[in-house]
Amino acid sequence: MDSISSSTSLTTPIFQCFDPSNGYYPSLSSPRHFYYSSKTHSSTAAASTVDSTPLFPKIVTGDAGYVFEDVPHLSDYIPQLPTYPDPLQDIPSYSAVKQYFVNEEDTVAEKIIAQKNSPRGVHFRRAGPSQKVCFRSEETYACVVTCGGLCPGLNTVIREIVCGLYDMYGVHKVVGIEGGYRGFYSRNMIPLTPKVVNNIHKRGGTILGTSRGGSDPSKIVDSIQDRGINQVYIIGGDGTQKGAALIFEEIRRRGLKVAVVGIPKTIDNDIPIIDKSFGFDTAVEEAQRAINAAHVEAESFENGIGIVKLIGRYSGFIAMNATLASRDVDCCLIPESPFFLEGPGGLFEFIEKRLKENGHMVIVVAEGAGQDLISQSLSKMNQQDASGNRLLQDVGLWLSQKIKDHFKKNRKMTMTLKYIDPTYMIRAVPSNASDNIYCTLLAQSAVHGVMAGYTGFTVGPLHGRHAYIPFHRITTGQKRVVITDRMWARLLSSTNQPSFIKPQNINGEREERTENQTPNGKNHTEMTEAKPGE
Numbered sequence: 001m002d003s004i005s006s007s008t009s010l011t012t013p014i015f016q017c018f019d020p021s022n023g024y025y026p027s028l029s030s031p032r033h034f035y036y037s038s039k040t041h042s043s044t045a046a047a048s049t050v051d052s053t054p055l056f057p058k059i060v061t062g063d064a065g066y067v068f069e070d071v072p073h074l075s076d077y078i079p080q081l082p083t084y085p086d087p088l089q090d091i092p093s094y095s096a097v098k099q100y101f102v103n104e105e106d107t108v109a110e111k112i113i114a115q116k117n118s119p120r121g122v123h124f125r126r127a128g129p130s131q132k133v134c135f136r137s138e139e140t141y142a143c144v145v146t147c148g149g150l151c152p153g154l155n156t157v158i159r160e161i162v163c164g165l166y167d168m169y170g171v172h173k174v175v176g177i178e179g180g181y182r183g184f185y186s187r188n189m190i191p192l193t194p195k196v197v198n199n200i201h202k203r204g205g206t207i208l209g210t211s212r213g214g215s216d217p218s219k220i221v222d223s224i225q226d227r228g229i230n231q232v233y234i235i236g237g238d239g240t241q242k243g244a245a246l247i248f249e250e251i252r253r254r255g256l257k258v259a260v261v262g263i264p265k266t267i268d269n270d271i272p273i274i275d276k277s278f279g280f281d282t283a284v285e286e287a288q289r290a291i292n293a294a295h296v297e298a299e300s301f302e303n304g305i306g307i308v309k310l311i312g313r314y315s316g317f318i319a320m321n322a323t324l325a326s327r328d329v330d331c332c333l334i335p336e337s338p339f340f341l342e343g344p345g346g347l348f349e350f351i352e353k354r355l356k357e358n359g360h361m362v363i364v365v366a367e368g369a370g371q372d373l374i375s376q377s378l379s380k381m382n383q384q385d386a387s388g389n390r391l392l393q394d395v396g397l398w399l400s401q402k403i404k405d406h407f408k409k410n411r412k413m414t415m416t417l418k419y420i421d422p423t424y425m426i427r428a429v430p431s432n433a434s435d436n437i438y439c440t441l442l443a444q445s446a447v448h449g450v451m452a453g454y455t456g457f458t459v460g461p462l463h464g465r466h467a468y469i470p471f472h473r474i475t476t477g478q479k480r481v482v483i484t485d486r487m488w489a490r491l492l493s494s495t496n497q498p499s500f501i502k503p504q505n506i507n508g509e510r511e512e513r514t515e516n517q518t519p520n521g522k523n524h525t526e527m528t529e530a531k532p533g534e
């Protein structure tokens with residue numbers, strides 16, 4: 001593939017309107033009637049802090065407890081920002097659509113379950129094409145970067161950003177940044193055209209390459225500014241979105257007309273607020289192959305045990321959904337549900353019982369499960385990867401050894417154990433059909449938002465409706481399986497495994513949920529209640 005090296009600057013700072021003495025951007029009399037919080041920061045703090053909380057959350061309140069959390073717009077810090085009619089209205093495929101453009105007043109509710117007297121709650125801006133755009137096609141220069149671990153669907157998102165920009169907005173200058181964040185300042189760029197990306201959604205991985213580490217907002221913005229890029233599409237997980245928030249703050253601090261959008265990627269579905277993350281469905285589907293193999297192996301040997309380790313550092317959604325989908329799994333272990341091995345109600349007792357009943361069993365274990373047990377028996381290791389993520393012990397290997405030792409020690413019965421770790425096989429597949437459609441919508445929502453001048457935001461569906469969400473709402477907290485909710489109860493009833501929770505712990509879990517309330521009356525565990533799948 002051809003490369004373009006750093007070009008001369010097309011992007012000039014519009015002006016420096018940030019006032020470091022009070023942390024305010026003066027042009028706040030926005031026609032969209034927003035007000036800003038009085039929280040103040042210094043400009044240097046904005047550039048160097050790792051806290052991704054935006055300086056000025058844009059919040060509007062309305063009747064009956066209505067709260068609108070909007071995302072930043074270029075006009076917040078660039079006065080008299082020119083706008084242009086959206087070129088979509090002249091494109092035959094789109095011009096026929098009735099009400100194609102979203103109403104500026106449309107918002108999407110964070111919660112849709114309500115009672116008669118409950119407040120209307122938090123809302124986010126509805127995603128979609130606007131009547132007016134802030135970028136002319138010929139002046140737009142967009143870049144796309146992928147960061148963090150692989151996930152099915154990365155190539156589809158890249159493809160649809162490129163095709164969306166070309167086909168909907170006539171933008172013909174799009175480049176890919178190679179190898180994650182550090183590619184901004186250490187690598188050349190790849191020109192992206194519809195021809196280049198035409199078939200990439202059929203391949204796993206990312207054609208741009210990815211990496212952990214290397215997020216240096218100042219060097220990245222220098223590179224953006226030097227090259228004249230004015231739209232930045234950043235695809236990645238929680239770490240990447242934190243980095244994107246810092247890049248946005250640095251761009252805003254410099255007063256540049258550069259819009260930044262994050263497209264949330266996380267294979268294990270641990271990003272809060274949004275319904276689910278792309279690649280998750282594909283991962284659950286692909287996990288079936290590993291579970292089937294483990295089941296075939298287990299069934300074929302006397303007292304066969306098959307163990308499958310699935311992705312999920314802190315959130316066991318893949319393990320839970322793969323177990324529920326398969327019906328061949330006898331026990332599912334996730335990080336949210338502590339378990340124990342020995343004694344009444346423990347895992348060993350259950351394994352013996354199930355082997356006596358069925359002659360074989362399959363255990364699915366999420367990679368983050370049982371880490372506390374492992375560190376008790378192995379020397380504690382606090383190693384981190386280049387992004388600062390804690391490196392976990394291999395729970396699958398550990399569990400396999402523990403089970404083997406148990407049966408050897410007790411000489412109760414002979415057994416055969418097979419351990420499968422399909423992590424990289426699952427991550428590397430292309431996205432399935434439903435994830436492809438989802439990735440397309442995510443990419444288009446991002447393109448529409450950026451063309452309309454929104455910046456410092458991320459996109460995703462809430463109850464099926466796409467919305468623009470401030471960075472900090474998806475980088476604070478993690479979505480986790482709530483083990484006192486109905487979905488986990490369904491799993492327990494489908495496997496008939498022990499719950500490993502004592503009644504007093506159930507009460508503890510409930511108390512913890514009320515303590516974790518955020519200022520909006522929402523708590524992190526609550527977010528997970530009905531997602532994914534009611």
Ligand SMILES: Nc1ncnc2c1ncn2[C@@H]1O[C@H](COP(=O)(O)OP(=O)(O)O)[C@@H](O)[C@H]1O
Nearest residue numbers: 148212213214215236237238239240242243387
């Ligand atoms: N707190 C943070 N602030 C800024 N950048 C971060 C932060 N955490 C991670 N990053 C950057 O984001 C990128 C990907 O992060 P990582 O956690 O590995 O993957 P993911 O984005 O999938 O969570 C890396 O380049 C890393 O340097």
Ligand SMILES: O=P(O)(O)OC[C@H]1O[C@](O)(COP(=O)(O)O)[C@@H](O)[C@@H]1O
Nearest residue numbers: 148149150237266267311312313385
């Ligand atoms: O070996 P790598 O590439 O660092 O990735 C391993 C880890 O990446 C993951 O797939 C998650 O990736 P992210 O942190 O990017 O979401 C984990 O499940 C796995 O432990």
Ligand SMILES: [Mg+2]
Nearest residue numbers: 237238239389
């Ligand atoms: Mg991460």
